[in-house]
Amino acid sequence: MRGFDWNDLRFFLTIARTGKLTSAARQLDVDHTTVSRRIGALEDNLKATLFERSPQGYKLTQAGERLMRHAEVMEAAAHQASSEISDADLDLSGAIRIGAPDGFGSIFLAPRLWELCRQHPGLDVDLVAMPRQFSLSKREADMAIVLARPAAGRLKARKLTDYVLGLFASPEYLARRPAINESADLKQHRLIGYIDDLIFTPELDYLPLIEKDLKANFASTNLIAQLNATRAGAGVCVLPHFVTAGIPDLVPVLPRDVRIVRTFWLITHADLAPMLRIRVTSDFIAEEVQKARSLFMPDA
DSSP: OTTOOTTHHHHHHHHHHHOOHHHHHHHHTSOHHHHHHHHHHHHHHHTSOOEEEETTEEEEOHHHHHHHHHHHHHHHHHHHHHHHHHHHHTOOOEEEEEEEOHHIIIIIIHHHHHHHHHHOTTEEEEEEEOSSOOOTTTTSOSEEEESSOOSSSSEEEEEEEEEEEEEEEOHHHHHTSOOOOSGGGGGGSOEEEOOGGGOSSGGGOOHHHHSTTOOOSEEOSOHHHHHHHHHTTSOEEEEEHHHHTTOTTOEEESTTTOOEEEEEEEEEETTTTTSHHHHHHHHHHHHHHHHTHHHHSTTO
């Protein structure tokens, strides 16, 4: 082990998870030549080729996969040590990245995270509010809010809440279009929804649940874009009640017939879950959701 630098494992893990030299460099806040040099030094010291290099990126070799298992164990031990020391002096500091769907992240969570930052000024918070899946194993986020409980992986899942969705439209749109008395009438209307081949999770595929052969005439991957289009009178849209609450220029459509229930889960990687800043942030989000339960389940 003479000449072996433990710190090189940080570089190894980051590039193994991202698969790209430039992406790893960005995450580590160094230039890509530094990452390349540290990986080369690690390979020289171990006398093994850890990655297959190609124009498409870096792929682990068999030796790299074996090292990956050991490196993740060492990373978990380092996180545990950090957590125990942090717990000892209750000094909550460092960075945390939260992945969330765009509606929950932008509309519900963003205005509430300031209180977490106020309570813990040493905490740096990144909120990635995007309609996508987050890979915690690749450290794209430290925790994520998702719509389906993960079935595999070293992940810990915590149910936050069920939430209700319904059909909404603007009064102006409804005034100039035929009446909607049953779900079949929606075929005569313009519908707003997700782009079929870009729906990132099947839990968002709402229209087939309402009526067969319904198709969005205006589609977007972004819930806030759908919300704004609905407010502008572009059509009828399935929206969560926590998003439409307090918006006077939206009215429910077929509220007795169309009631869709989904669930928000908070997931963390098992290696990070014991860390103080992960536990505190998880508890904060869960408490904020619980306090606002009537927003998510207005008829409960």
